[in-house]
């Protein structure tokens with residue numbers, strides 16, 4: 013029997029709260045279909061997406077490959093407008109926000125692409141995050157470099173500031189992308205699979221950064237393939253099944269052995285282990301169910 017397990021410690025490294033702002037991100041009746049042949053809408057990927065997330069705190073989005081999680085994040089942010097429904101930041105339709113104002117408040121870290129910024133040092137990459145706060149042709153000023161330094165300290169990569177993006181590990185590069193979004197001083201961070209492709213240590217670094225940020229008052233939306241990370245981090249979770257409306261609620265309510273078994277089409281077991289640091293959630297996929305055998309991936 014194949015067994016895939018994961019566990020995470022529940023220690024937190026909270027720092028003093030420095031932000032008190034709250035933000036509300038809502039999706040109402042969201043639906044999305046990529047364009048099909050002849051310019052007609054194709055088969056809907058997402059239907060009836062409904063949730064309301066109030067920061068600070070964490071919302072995790074969890075679901076199988078190809079269910080539409082990345083599509084959902086991009087539609088939610090207005091990067092690919094919903095074909096049905098709408099999303100709202102603080103009650104105002106995302107389409108009605110001035111781009112510049114919206115991206116000052118919201119930071120988006122897409123799935124990491126290696127070498128996307130090959131010639132840059134990490135400091136140069138991170139200061140690019142200030143562009144939403146700079147004039148369109150302006151060069152970064154002292155304030156911008158100070159914000160970049162601060163973001164690199166918060167993500168633990170200040171010592172790598174002069175290294176080029178080609179000279180750091182995947183985990184360090186992922187932290188640099190998060191720092192780039194943080195440099196804009198957002199109230200809300202949207203992270204698409206920030207811990208994928210990372211080893212245990214680097215995954216832990218990313219989770220600790222998220223915990224520090226939420227303790228400081230940020231709202232974080234994270235798309236993840238790790239159920240234990242959702243249990244560790246998130247107050248709220250959105251389960252995104254294939255071809256069915258997502259389920260939203262308190263993490264401990266919506267994430268059960270039954271719901272995860274149905275969601276992923278594998279037998280899932282959830283346990284907690286006692287550690288000196290506290291209780292740690294433990295999630296194991298223990299075997300196939302026969303469900304989802306027709307999946308294409």
Ligand SMILES: Nc1ncnc2c1ncn2[C@@H]1O[C@H](COP(=O)(O)OP(=O)(O)OP(=O)(O)O)[C@@H](O)[C@H]1O
Pocket residue numbers: 046047057075076077078079080081082083084
């Ligand atoms: N540009 C596109 N045009 C048409 N279909 C697309 C496009 N991008 C993605 N899709 C399809 O939409 C579905 C959802 O893709 P999406 O990347 O949102 O899923 P996901 O849940 O994020 O997957 P993963 O967990 O593998 O990253 C998939 O079936 C994918 O093949």
